[in-house]
Amino acid sequence: MKRLLLGTASLLAVTALAQAQAPVPENLEKLSNFQTTGTSEFTFVDQTGDYADGIKKTLERIKLPDGFKIGLYAVVPDARHMAVGPQGIVTFVGTRKDKVWSVTDRNKDRVADEVKDFAPSLKFAIPNGPCFSKDGFLYIAEQNRVLVYPAAEFFYESPDVAAFNVVKQGELIPPTEESYNHTARVCDIGPDGKLYITLGQPFNVPAPEKADLYNKWGIGGIIRLNTDGTGREVFATGVRNSVGMDIDPKTGDVWFTDNQVDGMGDDIPPGELNHATAAGQNFGFPWYGGGNVRTNEYKNDEPPADVVFPAAEQVAHAADLGMKFYTGKMFPAKYQGAIFSAQHGSWNRTTPVGARVMVSYVNEDGTATSEPFAEGWIDENGEYLGRPVDVAELRDGSILVSDDLAGAIYRIWYEGN
Amino acid sequence: MLRSVILALGGVFLAQGVLNQSAFAQMPAGDPAEGRKKATMCRTCHGIEGLAKIPIAPNIGGEPASYISRQLIAFRAGARTHEMMSVVAKSLDDQTIADVAAWYAEQKASATLPAGKTDAQAPETCVACHGTEGIATMEDAPNLAGETVMYLDTQLKAFRGGKRTHEIMSDIAADLSDEDIRELAEWYSGIKLNIEKAK
Numbered sequence: 001m002k003r004l005l006l007g008t009a010s011l012l013a014v015t016a017l018a019q020a021q022a023p024v025p026e027n028l029e030k031l032s033n034f035q036t037t038g039t040s041e042f043t044f045v046d047q048t049g050d051y052a053d054g055i056k057k058t059l060e061r062i063k064l065p066d067g068f069k070i071g072l073y074a075v076v077p078d079a080r081h082m083a084v085g086p087q088g089i090v091t092f093v094g095t096r097k098d099k100v101w102s103v104t105d106r107n108k109d110r111v112a113d114e115v116k117d118f119a120p121s122l123k124f125a126i127p128n129g130p131c132f133s134k135d136g137f138l139y140i141a142e143q144n145r146v147l148v149y150p151a152a153e154f155f156y157e158s159p160d161v162a163a164f165n166v167v168k169q170g171e172l173i174p175p176t177e178e179s180y181n182h183t184a185r186v187c188d189i190g191p192d193g194k195l196y197i198t199l200g201q202p203f204n205v206p207a208p209e210k211a212d213l214y215n216k217w218g219i220g221g222i223i224r225l226n227t228d229g230t231g232r233e234v235f236a237t238g239v240r241n242s243v244g245m246d247i248d249p250k251t252g253d254v255w256f257t258d259n260q261v262d263g264m265g266d267d268i269p270p271g272e273l274n275h276a277t278a279a280g281q282n283f284g285f286p287w288y289g290g291g292n293v294r295t296n297e298y299k300n301d302e303p304p305a306d307v308v309f310p311a312a313e314q315v316a317h318a319a320d321l322g323m324k325f326y327t328g329k330m331f332p333a334k335y336q337g338a339i340f341s342a343q344h345g346s347w348n349r350t351t352p353v354g355a356r357v358m359v360s361y362v363n364e365d366g367t368a369t370s371e372p373f374a375e376g377w378i379d380e381n382g383e384y385l386g387r388p389v390d391v392a393e394l395r396d397g398s399i400l401v402s403d404d405l406a407g408a409i410y411r412i413w414y415e416g417n
Numbered sequence: 418m419l420r421s422v423i424l425a426l427g428g429v430f431l432a433q434g435v436l437n438q439s440a441f442a443q444m445p446a447g448d449p450a451e452g453r454k455k456a457t458m459c460r461t462c463h464g465i466e467g468l469a470k471i472p473i474a475p476n477i478g479g480e481p482a483s484y485i486s487r488q489l490i491a492f493r494a495g496a497r498t499h500e501m502m503s504v505v506a507k508s509l510d511d512q513t514i515a516d517v518a519a520w521y522a523e524q525k526a527s528a529t530l531p532a533g534k535t536d537a538q539a540p541e542t543c544v545a546c547h548g549t550e551g552i553a554t555m556e557d558a559p560n561l562a563g564e565t566v567m568y569l570d571t572q573l574k575a576f577r578g579g580k581r582t583h584e585i586m587s588d589i590a591a592d593l594s595d596e597d598i599r600e601l602a603e604w605y606s607g608i609k610l611n612i613e614k615a616k
Contacts, residue, residue: 078472096567098565098567123599176578180473262500262504348458383460384470404471
């Protein structure tokens, strides 16, 4: 494609209007053979100056429990979901645009000092969801493909990285079902070693005709597959648009957030934190729009008898996204084993809600109880100063929070009183 | 080829003009000051001056009021669908549409090519309506400067696949490959859009 960009306008026009062009070689083929693509340019993001200072000013107004502090960790444009490298060298950050960022804290002062684009020779499409295996393989779930980057913590220093298909372009979902909305995928590696990927369904409430196709592909659900791309199966159905998932390190159970139906009113339906105790469970959508609130479109249909209701209901329209079980030792005992999750904030509620970090404590019976942990990103005029997306954990037990409005990653640590 | 496209465009615009006149005959006049107040529901995604806050929201500051109204009416009527906008537009009356359209139309959009790029490199398929720098040359076409790659990619694929329809765009998109779409999207996405705040 580079050739076309540099070519004359008429060549481009002819190419653009003519059908049946020979496929342009993808850089992925070269990278899969450990060949160079000739790309040498990184985009670096400035970490100091007025922009960073503006974000720091916002952080002064964030309220946290006693003893906790928040600071700017990195300026990262459009920062979405994060994957902290198992060696603790670099954090990869997805976007809903066309870049993945690598964030490095070289001097270990717990503030990043280098942010640059990852694999600039590859063309990404909504690379929202990075996740790591314990042995250092980075997976990135995009709109309609999944690639694996072995030893990403090593190769990211070069513009050319090793990259291989897990799910080829066009095979994650049927291309006819591609959309932008509800296409921010997240992934995780389960205790079974399989790759779990959330697949949002594209509608507010889908038409019944879509049900068979979506259930077959796991759209509006979670799928799992072997890390070589084989053995794909649908793990969970009845999900509207999950953009947050983590495995409970104690039980191995999959927990995930879900975004609920719009246009039913300011205060219904509730948002969801869900707990999957086995494969094959149905979480109730589209019969339920969130919690046990029935959707208008399916109010006369009989829901499946075995619907699993949320482990914890959340404030309506707050948009619960990324989540992480806290495994560190830095935070006080009550937070150990709890879930930290981000609420992105409502987009069309009369008075905005969300834009905060929640903490949820897992109860004996498998449900959970949630409360706000960090808040203050909505100002007195109802304007967003930031919109949290995901939570990750550093090896020292502090947590990172990404924000795609401010274009930043924050670090929250515990100092005590 | 290009010539036939341009000839076809001429015919369509004549037809569009007639349609638009009848569709907008009943629209009330918009008040930008009222529109600014009512834009509370727009600004989370599109920004108060129309510089978008999320990747899938287009930059609507400086678009003609008629273009914005037409899209909102299409979302309200279901002729254009989008998971978020269909929900929003359902609750809008004609006066609100006219007001928010007037507010966003008050902003002034301009574009700057990135260093090393010249107008001659602009995709010829698009420039007749959307301009070399993504500032549209006619009312019915939106500005494309500075939209995200994913927004432009999504719209072109929607035209190609029939999820979104338009007299001209449906035909143009029908012939584009995924690679072509990405290339066109990257051209316009790489241009810096400036929106000058209305006084």
